[in-house]
Amino acid sequence: xxxxxxxxxxLAELDLFELTRPIISTELTVPIGFQFDGITAPxxxxxxxxxxxxxxxxxxIHDYCYVHAIKSKRWADALFYRNLLKTGYSKRxxxxxxxxxxxxGRGSY
Numbered sequence: 019x020x021x022x023x024x025x026x027x028x029l030a031e032l033d034l035f036e037l038t039r040p041i042i043s044t045e046l047t048v049p050i051g052f053q054f055d056g057i058t059a060p061x062x063x064x065x066x067x068x069x070x071x072x073x074x075x076x077x078x079i080h081d082y083c084y085v086h087a088i089k090s091k092r093w094a095d096a097l098f099y100r101n102l103l104k105t106g107y108s109k110r111x112x113x114x115x116x117x118x119x120x121x122x123g124r125g126s127y
Contacts, residue, residue, distance in 0.1 A: 022075035022105040029053065041078055045097060048082045073115060076101035084125025091127040095119050
């Protein structure tokens with residue numbers, strides 16, 4: 019398991035979070051200053067999927083891939099799944115997240 023701590027500050031006027039330290043994975047680095055909305059989920063689902071939870075490290079990398087159209091959506095979604103496993107998620111839970119981003123995720127692809 020990796021250290022999946024994410025250092026952020028909340029930008030209330032934008033309702034976004036901003037990285038205050040980079041996130042470094044074996045595949046890419048998400049730089050300081052990257053802004054994101056936390057765990058992306060439809061507002062009607064936020065009661066079940068809070069914006070900040072144990073999946074945040076994997077989600078920020080995933081969002082960065084989506085925003086910058088890194089490789090492909092399929093690659094970004096598979097990376098999200100692998101990163102969830104690295105942070106300690108079970109294969110079953112990680113697969114549920116993967117299904118969610120595969121069906122609902124949109125990016126700059």
